[in-house]
Amino acid sequence: MRPLPPATGAWREGDPPGRRCWHHAETPLPLESGRHLPGVRIAYETWGRLAPDRANAVLVLHALTGDSHLAGPAGPGHPAPGWWDALTGPGRPLDTDRWFLVVPNALGGCQGTTGPASPGPDGRPWGPDFPHLTIRDQVAAELLLADALGIDRWAAVLGGSMGGMRALEWAVGHPERTGALLVLAAPAAAGADQIGWSAAQAAAIRADRGWRGGRYHDAAPGEGPHLGLGAARRIAHLTYRAGPGLEARFGRAAQPGEDPADGGRHQIESYLDHHADKLTRRFDAGSYLALSAAMNSHDLGRGRGGTTAALARYRGPALVAGVTTDRLHPLHQQRELARALPGADPLAEIDSPHGHDGFLVETDQVGRLIRALLGRALARRPAPSTP
Ligand SMILES: CC(=O)SCCNC(=O)CCNC(=O)[C@H](O)C(C)(C)COP(=O)(O)OP(=O)(O)OC[C@H]1O[C@@H](n2cnc3c(N)ncnc32)[C@H](O)[C@@H]1OP(=O)(O)O
Ligand SMILES: N[C@@H](CCO)C(=O)O
Known part of the structure; x- marks a missing residue:
């Protein structure tokens, strides 16, 4: 042995x-x-x-x-x-x-x-x-x-x-x-469909000023491309879930305490905000792009x-x-x-x-x-x- x-x-x-x-x-x-x-x-x-x-x-x-x-x-x-x-x-x-x-x-x-x-x-x-x-x-x-x-x-x-x-x-x-x-x-x-969704997410990350061409790892805390990564997660999360399931779960319901008729969020918006926020706290935007590109190579x-x-x-x-x-x-x-x-x-x-x-x-x-x-x-x- x-x-x-x-x-x-x-x-x-x-x-x-x-x-x-x-x-x-x-x-x-x-x-x-x-x-x-x-x-x-x-x-x-x-x-x-x-x-x-x-x-x-x-x-x-x-x-x-x-x-x-x-x-x-x-x-x-x-x-x-x-x-x-x-x-x-x-x-x-x-x-x-x-x-x-x-x-x-x-x-x-x-x-x-x-x-x-x-x-x-x-x-x-x-x-x-x-x-x-x-x-x-x-x-x-x-x-x-x-x-x-x-x-x-x-x-x-x-x-x-x-x-x-x-x-x-x-x-x-x-x-x-x-x-x-x-x-x-x-x-x-x-x-094409998967690569296309991935391209939209990559564009969201790269559009963030905090992305700095990918050279942001030395930036001060909070100054990385969190907004872009969050936008990418919102797009991605919708592809991870099914439309009818989201419809049944959230419909047009307002987030409690908010009024969509007055600029407040629907529950689905709040839900996506939550998933975006969670991911940006645990994941690196550069890794997100590298792994997405690897998936596109498959x-x-x-x-x-x-x-x-x-x-x-x-x-x-x-x-x-x-x-x-x-x-x-x-x-x-x-x-x-x-x-x-x-x-x-x-x-x-x-x-x-x-x-x-x-x-x-x-x-x-x-x-x-x-x-x-x-x-x-x-x-x-x-x-x-x-x-
Ligand atoms: C179990 C884990 O966390 S796995 C962690 C590592 N992750 C992975 O490996 C894979 C990535 N993980 C994922 O993709 C997801 O976390 C999944 C698939 C595991 C989530 O599955 P589910 O538990 O069914 O998620 P669901 O879509 O119901 O979301 C639940 C969250 O949305 C929140 N939520 C629900 N409705 C709303 C709303 N209207 N506004 C804000 N937040 C909301 C819940 O409070 C809950 O928050 P929490 O996760 O912080 O407790
Ligand atoms: N929700 C999962 C699915 C990706 O396939 C993830 O974030 O890893």
């Missing part, structure tokens, strides 16, 4: 609290663009115990503004509570008595992993000089983390939205290391002879699910994935009025899918092994 490399999980001066960090210091990470990213740090968290044969490791991949905090409350180092908290723990779908869960913050992110706010080669924040990233670059970094942890093959790789894109790239790019695959609310390739078929040929590379067990009311990554995109993946079950539908965010909100339904997929992963494990 290979020992864990000594640097793994070591806390270094400057590392964020509440996470383990792995530093890939030896060589710069080669990127799809031809550029190289030096000094990559991956922040990650784990739950459960790695079995002696290392066959129970499951990689769980977060969406655009998520991070490594899969479960647990908000607290020092964790600006938000765990995004699948209800699904994680002993006896839960992500059963920590059985599985060793590894959750990295994506490359380009802002919760510990190297991103635009991280120090660049001159010691100052990268800002606009941070290299363009693709989903494949993010997976390349996660591959290095897997190597550092001594995990040759994940029992399963799971993810939703941007996490689903990375899960798909793991399966297609590294099928021998992907034991089973669960993809939620993600497409085989980003389409195309499984690029350089692989097209989507169908790419998906045929992965023959392991797979489950693909979409949300019935998702207007960002509509259900037909997941249906195409389920049809083209040789080992996939028929498309699973998450029945929800909440739109794209259903993969975060509908925990009962998502939990059943995770149990089904991990049940198949368990059946494929080479030999019994307890953590």
Whole structure:
């Protein structure tokens, strides 16, 4: 058995609290663009115990503004509570008595992993000089983390939205290391509609005077591009929810204490203000743009002879699910994935009025899918092994 490399999980001066960090210091990470990213740090968290044969490791991949905090409350180092908290723990779908869960913050992110706010080669924040990233670059970094942890093959790789894109790239790019695959609310390739919504959000950020061409990380507190990021979140949040669901929830109702006939807000306006305010307190605008660009780069078929040929590379067990009311990554995109993946079950539908965010909100339904997929992963494990 290979020992864990000594640097793994070591806390270094400057590392964020509440996470383990792995530093890939030896060589710069080669990127799809031809550029190289030096000094990559991956922040990650784990739950459960790695079995002696290392066959129970499951990689769980977060969406655009998520991070490594899969479960647990908000607290020092964790600006938000765990995004699948209800699904994680002993006896839960992500059963920590059985599985060793590894959750990295994506490359380009802002919760510990190297991103635009991280120090660049001159010691100052990268800002606009941070290299363009693709989903494949993010997976390349996660591959290095897997190597550092001594995990040759994940029992399963799971993810939703941007996490689903990375899960798909793991399966297609590294099928021998992907034991089973669960993809939620993600497409085989980003389409015009998604790229268009993303462009509107990027324009909102860049229009903010505080953006300063992306060189705002040294600005005084409160002088960053918060207004632009907030506007981007409002646009994005509408794509994460469904029109009829918002209609049923808010209709034309006035925010209590305000009168829309006299310049006050409707409830929906206040609700979007709230989500914008929350995000600007926990997220970096440069990361938002870098990760959005990575999502726009997503195309499984690029350089692989097209989507169908790419998906045929992965023959392991797979489950693909979409949300019935998702207007960002509509259900037909997941249906195409389920049809083209040789080992996939028929498309699973998450029945929800909440739109794209259903993969975060509908925990009962998502939990059943995770149990089904991990049940198949368990059946494929080479030999019994307890953590
Ligand atoms: C659970 C978490 O916070 S996850 C944190 C990390 N986040 C991620 O990884 C993914 C990003 N997260 C998200 O996208 C979202 O937070 C989701 C999908 C998890 C939110 O799902 P829901 O809980 O269903 O959100 P919902 O749309 O009902 O919004 C609830 C919030 O809106 C607020 N709200 C509702 N109506 C109004 C209104 N009229 N005016 C102002 N605020 C309002 C609620 O008070 C609540 O505030 P809180 O989140 O600060 O407690
Ligand atoms: N609401 C989620 C969905 C993105 O897919 C997020 O902010 O990460």
